[in-house]
Amino acid sequence: MAVYGIADLHLDSTGDKPMDIFGDKWIAHQEKIFNNWKDIILEDDIVLIAGDISWALRLSEAYIDLKKIDELPGQKVISRGNHDYWWSTKSKLEGLDLKTIHFLHNDSYIYNSTVICGARGWAAKDSDEFDSHDEKIFAREINRLNISLSFIKDSTLDKIVMIHYPPFNTEDKAPNEFVEVMKKYNVTKCVYGHLHGEGHRLAVEGSIEGIDFHCISSDYLNFIPKKIIG
Template sequence: MNIYSMSDLHLSFATRPDPDQWNAILYKPMSDLDQKWLNHPRKIYDNWCSTVTEKDLVLVPGDISWAMRLDQVHCDMNFLGILPGNIIAVQGNHDYWWQSISKTRAVAPGNVLLVQNDSVQVGDLALCGSRGWLCPNGAYFSDDDLKIYNRELIRMENSLKSAAGAGEIIAMMHYMPTNEKHEYSGFIELFQKYGVKTVVYGHLHARACRYRLPDVQWGIRFYLVSADYLDFMPRLILAR
């Protein structure tokens, strides 16, 4: 079993996705923002299917779909359902369709597991995570962000606590777990407290990728896995 990761899929199928019909109507084509995203579901599908096998795991730390409500996300969930492997995901800042966790899980296909205040354990390995948020002392952090930041710290710790006894923990976050200056944060403190050695995160695109964390910091290995940063190719995180 290999473990891969890719975030920020930003799916937006308005009709049922069919691998042989990639001209489906889209309600938020990413190519309107950046031509690198032109036909990006096709790129994701081809690269995913050529890399990931049915026994593998793919970690998707957020921004799965542009849907605003649960009744709009079914086609994007169907797309995930035709991909090989099992998908483990956390919420991103654009996943507005992600509502109560029970209702959200009810629309997920069988190969998709959603993490919120809990974890997924595979043998001695635990997959934990939360959406995260902007971190204090960052350029865009305001007083209004503090409440959300503290809530996400609680969610991350709940997830890590649920992995008690695991031999190894991989943590997922949508946001980078520090500010753009890479200052120590509450998320890093939690990772050190619970022995997390590997973290995958997304959210950064285009020129913002220059703010990514070093590959190794505080004894933790960090992977930026935004889909466009990876050229829409799932990144190998762990071979087991």
């Protein structure tokens, strides 16, 4: 069993949100992701999808894209991104009856010796136009990460956090409060997405504060799932 990660699939069953407006790299990006996935991922692997899965606005529309993911090899753990407007309650998500997808929603997911936790996260406090409304969302997401990590009772498990927003400041790229929470719970690895195009310059990777960080935005990975463990 190996653990892979890829974020920002930006699937669009309606055809209303073509991603190639962000550059030629995005032409036929869904086919690139799915073909690479099928070439790499085995049935007993786990794939962490850290947000921005579908452009759908309603859960019924997102189901079309989620079903495509469900039919790909491997088990999948999915967390919310800033564009996943279709995201709903845990009961409604589980009511979709998708066989290989676990929705990370204020909880954790254990697979063999690995436990996956996470939250959506939020923009860094030194981001442009960060205001009091953002402060409230930031605090709420910190609480959600705490809740997710608090589910872990077995200290022998390898702890991975998946978060959509980079858990670093924009200006100096220093770890922010989300990393402080990870340290409190002895997290060993963190995957995140959200960064595209010119935003790739803000990516921070490697071992920091004892945690191994990976940027897994799909275009950052050239649409190839990245092996995190295994």
